[in-house]
Amino acid sequence: MTTYHERPAVPAGRYSDDHAADYDRWFGKPGITAATVDTLALLAGEGRVLELGVGTGRIALPLARRGFEVHGVEASQAMAARLRAKPGGEGVRITLGDFAEVPVEGVFSLILVVGGTLFELPSHEDLQRCLTAAAEHLEPEGVLVLDAHVPEALAVAAASGVPEVVSESDDHLILCHRRIDPSTATYHSHYLVHEADRTHHLRVRFHYASPGELDLMAERAGLRLRTRLGSWAGGPFTRGSAYHVSVYERR
Structure with a gap:
């Protein structure tokens, strides 16, 4: 039967704890994942990589397999445990905590928050806090990459x-x-x-926040938009785009 x-509706963080065991099976999208990793690998250069909201390692593990030193921040212990249990999971350096605070040391050539994860933060103030903290951990030539739905x-x-x-x-x-x-x-x-x-x-x-609102937050954080795509496959961002991939650099 x-x-x-x-x-009832739950914050995305608790949802991650409750459904960590099913997450990869339910939401794994190999084609999108491959395109995402290819794009990020080109942007990372040769420096360290930090993923905010690293989850079960859908993006972090393929990047690590390509030879990058990958760090991740994750609020859900259950999701982090799933990542650590996977082949190569021990090679991703995980910090448990609120990714809006970017609670890590050092600087990175690439900081990413993808899969719509940025909108898990509960307010515009938290979005701003996250972008500001991320900017402080970027190398001078580093980039912050995020993706999100267009409201x-x-x-x-x-x-x-x-x-x-x-x-x-x-x-x-x-x-x-x-x-x-x-x-x-x-x-x-x-x-x-x-x-x-x-x-x-x-x-x-x-x-949520619109692309324009995110650009203003980035400016307040000392960043500027380098480029915006309409998908991870590299299509242009247009008036009709439902999704965006935005790359920010230091001003």
Whole structure:
């Protein structure tokens, strides 16, 4: 018999703890991951790499396999444990803590916060705090790279009522519908996860900012936009883009 499990909306950090064991199986996207790693490897140069919200190592481990010295910050002990248990996981230096504080020592040629992870922070103040702290840990020629949904595109998709197919395989199907609240600059991602023996509903809360708002925060942090792409595959960012990959450098 199929069973149903529903929980109230939770911050993304707690969601990571609760579902660390399923995260890779549910949300692993090999094609996107490969394109992301290729782009980041070109930007990293020969210096150290720091991933904020390193999770289970989807990006950190492939970068480490390419010879980079990779550090990561992760709030979820469960996610960090999954990373450490993977082949090569011992080679990624993990700091447990709030990634908005960037609680590490030294400087890096590449700092990244990807997979929409930046919007896990609960407020604009926290977004600003994160960008400011990250800027302080960049080498003079280093770059900060982030990706995120474009809020206007999220609103259009939400209004359509058509759910996104996040992941599907022989043993599961994940659909997502997002509900936007412009008054609080938040959106809730409603995930319907159907597996052979269970179907459950996850609601995760995120706090968003537009690309322009992120650029202003970056300026306050002493950074400037170097380039913005419409995808990890390298397509241009246009008025119709639903997603952006933004690269910031020191001013």
